[in-house]
Amino acid sequence: MLFLILSILCSVSVGVLFKIARKYNTSNTQIVAYNYIFALLLCYLSFSPDITAITVAAPWNLYIVIGILLPSIFLFLALSIKHMGIVKTDAAQRLSLFIPILAAWLLFKEDFNILKIISLLIALPALLLILNKPTDKTTNKWIYPAVVLLGFGVIDILFKQIATYTDLPYTTSLFAIFAISLTIMIAVVIYEIIFKKVKLTANNILFGGLVGILNFGNILFYLKAHKEFADNPSTVFAGMNMGVIILGSLIGILIFKEKQSKMNYLGLFLALIAIVLIVISQNSK
Numbered sequence: 394m395l396f397l398i399l400s401i402l403c404s405v406s407v408g409v410l411f412k413i414a415r416k417y418n419t420s421n422t423q424i425v426a427y428n429y430i431f432a433l434l435l436c437y438l439s440f441s442p443d444i445t446a447i448t449v450a451a452p453w454n455l456y457i458v459i460g461i462l463l464p465s466i467f468l469f470l471a472l473s474i475k476h477m478g479i480v481k482t483d484a485a486q487r488l489s490l491f492i493p494i495l496a497a498w499l500l501f502k503e504d505f506n507i508l509k510i511i512s513l514l515i516a517l518p519a520l521l522l523i524l525n526k527p528t529d530k531t532t533n534k535w536i537y538p539a540v541v542l543l544g545f546g547v548i549d550i551l552f553k554q555i556a557t558y559t560d561l562p563y564t565t566s567l568f569a570i571f572a573i574s575l576t577i578m579i580a581v582v583i584y585e586i587i588f589k590k591v592k593l594t595a596n597n598i599l600f601g602g603l604v605g606i607l608n609f610g611n612i613l614f615y616l617k618a619h620k621e622f623a624d625n626p627s628t629v630f631a632g633m634n635m636g637v638i639i640l641g642s643l644i645g646i647l648i649f650k651e652k653q654s655k656m657n658y659l660g661l662f663l664a665l666i667a668i669v670l671i672v673i674s675q676n677s678k
Contacts, residue, residue, distance in 0.1 A: 394621075396614045396615075396617040396618040396621055397614070397615075397618040397621075397622075397628075397629055397632045397633065397636070398636075399610065399614040400610075400611050400614035400615040400618055400633060401632070401633060401636035401637055401640060402640075403607045403608070403610040403611035403614060404483075404607075404611045404633075404637050405479075405483065405637055405640045405641045405644060406607050407470075407604055407607050407608060407611070408470075408474050408479045408482060408483060408641060409479065409644060410600055410603055410604050410607070411424075411470070411471045411474045411475075411604070412474055412475075412479060412649060413600075414596075414600045415475060417596045417600070418594075418596065419594070419596050419597050419600055420585070420591060420594075420597050421468055421471040421472070422468065422578065422581055422582055422585060422591075423582055423591075423593065423594075423597035423598075423601060424471070424597055424600045424601040424604055425464050425467045425468060425471075425578055425601070425604075426464075426575070426578035426579060426581070426582045426601065427597060427598050427600075427601020427602055427604075427605060428467070428601045428602075428604040428605035428608055429464070429571055429574050429575035429578055429605065430575060430601070430602075430605065431601065431602050431604075431605025431606055431609070432571050432605040432606075432608050432609045433568065433571040433572060433575055435605070435606065435609040435613075436564065436567060436568045436571055436609060437568060439609075439613060440562075440564035440565075440567075440568070442562070442564055442565035442567075442568040442569075443561075443562070443565055444565070444568070446561055446565060447561065447565060447569050450560070451558070451560075451561060451566070451569070452554070452555065452558050452566075455551055455554055455555055455558075456555075456566065456569050456570050456573055457573060458551060459548060459551050459552065459555070459570050459573075460569075460570050460571075460572075460573025460574045460576075460577065461573070461574075461577060462544060462547065462548050462551070463548065463570065463574045464574045464577055464578050464581075465544070466540070466541060466544035466545060466548065469537055469540045469541050469544060470482060470486070470541050472534075472537045473485070473534075473537035473538045473540075473541050476534035476537055477524070477526065477534055477535070477537060477538050478645050478649070478651040479641050479642075479644060479645035479649065479651065480523075480641060480642045480645035480646060480651050480653060480657070480661070481523055481524060481526075481538050481657070482537075482538050482541060482641075483637050483638055483641030483642070483645075484520075484523045484538075484638050484641070484642070484660070484661060484664055485520065485523065485524065485538035485539070485541050485542040486538075486541050486542065486545050486637070487634040487635075487637050487638050487664070487668070488516055488519065488520050488523075488542055488664055488667075489541070489542045489543070489544075489545035489546035489549065490546070490549070490634060490668070490671070491512075491513060491516045491546070491667075491671075492542070492543065492545075492546020492547065492549065492550065493546060493549045493550045493553065494509065494513070494671065495513070496550050506674055508670050508671070508673055508674035509670075509671060509674045511670055512667045512668075512670035512671040512674060513667075515663050515666055515667040515670065516663075516664065516667040518660070518663060519660045519661075519663035519664040519666075519667055520542070520660070520664070521660070522656045522657060522659050522660025522663065523657055523660035523661060523664065524538055524539070524660075525654065525656045525657060525660070526654075526657075555570075567612070615629070615633065618632075618633075627672045627675050630672060630675070631668060631669065631672040634668050635665055635668055635669075638661065638664060638665060638668075639665075642661055
């Protein structure tokens with residue numbers, strides 16, 4: 394249970410760091426770039442991936458797509474936290490779990506029981522209620538958490554495809570993906586330095602390093618939690634998603650004073666119900 398709690402703390406803390414970083418004149422692009430430097434280093438030190446085993450036969454098409462999507466969605470995550478807050482962003486990110494479930498039904502013709510159908514019917518209004526925000530002289534930036542939801546859902550599907558490739562350990566594939574993401578972000582940072590005259594600052598290294606450590610910690614502890622609960626993976630699945638929504642909501646509301654309407658609270662409640670139902674449905678196969 395300790396690993397699950399640590400994974401939840403790491404996941405929510407990433408959002409908290411992006412929220413705090415805004416006060417220190419930081420660049421989200423540089424933070425994400427430094428994040429991958431630290432994550433890549435920690436991945437190498439912790440998992441000792443066999444880099445020489447990454448051959449032409451590896452699923453490079455998946456590596457490249459995920460390598461592009463990860464930093465892109467990370468930047469949208471930062472924008473979503475900025476414009477919509479931690480509460481809505483964390484909830485949208487966790488509701489992304491329904492994207493691969495829909496894909497399993499529509500694309501891979503997986504059998505659906507009544508609980509899965511009910512959970513999906515609850516998840517949609519939950520999302521709409523969570524993202525509902527009165528537009529008081531400002532534009533409702535719901536598009537940012539919507540992209541976060543869709544992006545993380547697609548990434549989840551692609552990572553599941555990576556897991557089916559058994560010629561390479563999962564952690565080696567993860568190292569290759571981090572390397573691609575880092576390469577892309579370095580190119581973006583160089584572009585901003587040359588054409589937008591953006592300066593490299595120590596603040597970005599600090600926040601990027603912390604985000605990278607937490608980002609990697611989230612993955613590491615999540616994998617360890619699954620190993621610890623090998624006979625009951627739904628415990629990790631439910632605990633992680635519900636834990637992030639609850640803790641993220643508490644931090645956003647109590648610490649950062651993010652205002653939520655009654656509709657938003659109802660949406661969060663429905664989201665938790667939807668997650669509980671999908672976990673029960675997984676166990677009732």
